[in-house]
Amino acid sequence: MKEPEKKKPQEPVLPGKDEKIVLASASPRRKAMMAYFGVPFEVIPSELSEFFAEGEGQWRALDMARKKAFMLSRKVKGRFILAADTMVHVGKHYLGKPKDRDDALRMIRMLSGRAHHVYTGVCLRRPDGSELYDASITRVGFVTIPERIIERYVDSGEPMDKAGGYAMQGMASVFISRIEGSPTGVIGFPLSMVGKLLLDAGFDLPLRSAKEICDWYDVKLAAEAALEDGD
Numbered sequence: 001m002k003e004p005e006k007k008k009p010q011e012p013v014l015p016g017k018d019e020k021i022v023l024a025s026a027s028p029r030r031k032a033m034m035a036y037f038g039v040p041f042e043v044i045p046s047e048l049s050e051f052f053a054e055g056e057g058q059w060r061a062l063d064m065a066r067k068k069a070f071m072l073s074r075k076v077k078g079r080f081i082l083a084a085d086t087m088v089h090v091g092k093h094y095l096g097k098p099k100d101r102d103d104a105l106r107m108i109r110m111l112s113g114r115a116h117h118v119y120t121g122v123c124l125r126r127p128d129g130s131e132l133y134d135a136s137i138t139r140v141g142f143v144t145i146p147e148r149i150i151e152r153y154v155d156s157g158e159p160m161d162k163a164g165g166y167a168m169q170g171m172a173s174v175f176i177s178r179i180e181g182s183p184t185g186v187i188g189f190p191l192s193m194v195g196k197l198l199l200d201a202g203f204d205l206p207l208r209s210a211k212e213i214c215d216w217y218d219v220k221l222a223a224e225a226a227l228e229d230g231d
């Protein structure tokens with residue numbers, strides 16, 4: 001009996017010249033950081049709820065990122081799709097975005113005076129359905145925050161569209177006593193990880209000078225972006 005001919009594994013689809021990525025997020029932070037890479041992209045937000053997340057630790061955030069990319073691929077066919085999801089883990093609790101003021105107060109009180117982990121999962125889905133993905137883990141320590149400051153911070157409105165109810169690049173920076181891991185992972189888009197996924201997928205990334213990096217991550221831009229809404 002003749003041995004069946006072995007099929008060669010299919011080569012992954014490579015991006016074309018000036019290929020435009022779909023960023024599955026309306027977050028102004030992710031949009032600003034995506035612009036850092038100099039790769040053409042457009043924003044088409046994923047509407048998948050964090051309720052559907054499964055798994056533990058960083059795999060929970062990665063599960064959501066992959067689901068976001070998959071769900072959007074059913075709507076936007078034949079495109080490279082980049083999706084991300086960020087979760088805060090403190091004790092036995094996973095914190096997404098606050099539902100309302102009371103929920104935001106609850107989250108900041110939980111984080112006050114203790115350490116927590118921030119997980120960000122990133123998935124780059126190719127037009128053929130294959131995926132490149134990874135997840136970052138960052139440990140963040142908070143000082144003990146007086147109740148009056150917690151209430152003032154929540155009433156500023158900054159926590160309302162942020163995982164864990166705070167923005168590291170905003171007013172909450174004064175709460176942070178230490179960070180172990182990726183600061184941009186806490187913001188919701190770990191640059192080194194995203195850059196590697198883009199390179200592995202075949203995208204050509206421009207090299208940037210130290211001045212360009214400083215100009216891009218301007219404190220004023222980050223503070224303004226922290227006040228805007230977006231998923």
